[in-house]
Amino acid sequence: MKTLSTIVAAALLTASAQAHAHDTWVEVNTPEVREGNVVHVDLKLGNHGNDHRDFKLHSLITLDNVSLSVMAPCGCEADLKPNLIGTAYEPKQGYWTAPYTTTKPGLHVVSHELDTLHGKIRAIKSAKTYFVVGPDPTATKGPLMRCDRPLGHPLELVPVTNPVTESGPNTPIRVRVLFEGKPLANGRVTFIPRGQQLAEEFDETFERRTDAKGEAEFTPTEANVILVVIHHKEAERSGDGYDATYYSAALTVAVPQVPFPKPAIKTTTASR
Template identity: 45%
Template sequence: MTMMLTFPRFLAPLCLLIVPCLGSAHDVWLQTDSPIVRTGENVQVDLRLGNHGNHHRDFKLAGRVTVDWVSLDHRAPDGTRNDLRKQLFATASAEKEGYWTTPIAVSQPGVHCVVQSLQRVMNHGRPVRSVRTAKTYFLVADSLDSASVDQPIHSQPDGLPFELVLQSCPISETVVGRPITVVVLHHGKPLPDVVVSFIPEGQELSGEFDPEYEVRADDRGEANFVPDVGRRYLIVAHHKAEDERTDEYDYTSYASTITVHVANQTPWAMGN
């Protein structure tokens, strides 16, 4: 901070631009307060920034993303989309603390998806194009005791430049002891040999590669993980594309996340 105050006055606006850009090197993720809500009630959706420590595997907050940089859509079961950005409010008064959040009143039964995307060119000594995408899901049901999943929208790609696509239902199949399967897509095609981390909230991964919580995608871009504890999980993958460069940036840095609630047991009579 002292160094910034000694800069010439004409550099101050530039500093204000650079500092927020550094935040976009972190990962962005979405999460809800519950994986299932009753029709007509609210679900709380958070837009969070962090996961920067421990080789991008700590599931901890690290600032607040600039809303103007992101697209944030709520996708209903019938395919309609709603831009959530104008509904967001901050949870902290300091500009870069806390996170963004908003309640969504939901009236359409079925599986809902929230999708985020961000693309920025920033400079860490080298100009880098940073692409960050995120998803989360929740189920709306008339009765919490007899909820059902009729349309598996989770397995449909969203056409993002880099994304994780769940092959397991994020509602009925994210249960302790059952495998969670994701596919890594780069420009719509499976990307093999990418490390996918499955981070339980509150758990710190060890080493450069933690075999207990990390899986390398196979030739089909597929990664499988069996959770052994029920809690919220951050699923995250990164990819550095040295060949994706222009005169404006030297390479492209990708990150994609999905946040799921893993239950100790399936608490509802789920149908398909």
């Protein structure tokens, strides 16, 4: 017969594993859209963390303590949480989705955060993805026109290369990992192509360690959706009701078969 202490220990271990392995991420149905058209934003929960090694869905995440928004280049923010609807007939299955009608040209970012408790573990998660409205990502100048500017998530994956306009087969995806605003060295960054099952332990094909600048790089060989994931644990960081804190961050990159068109070079006619 199991003792009470054994049952409690097992429950805490399960909660810890779930907090570490189940990550949230966001996707859009297209990384390129014309101004005035609709982008569908998806919020998903899956087993694709370092333990489960894949891109598969787990269940419908509870929306308590969840934020989801779209930020335009001007810094304007649209809250998508009130418009989220489930995609599955069965309760707690599928994922959440919401429409967003574009109104401004340029580079947009979808931002998601979650802060919750799993037993005695505090889980702080964040995720983002990018899309461009119109043919020129720099059409609107503003605080968010550049993808390499952090949003201020506790643990954050910041693109060094533009995940829309500089994405394609055999083109490196470069990211910088920031923890509380500072580069995180020797972090384990996982690049998961949709449909790929990663090897156990450390997969040298799809995983990298960050350098002293917190940077890591992966080069996809074909068009696909790539989920970039980083985990970080602060075992000594405790608080009211929890004994440790697990952080995770995700970035979704849609690698196109045909790269984003280069902006036309503007020329001027010299006056006579």
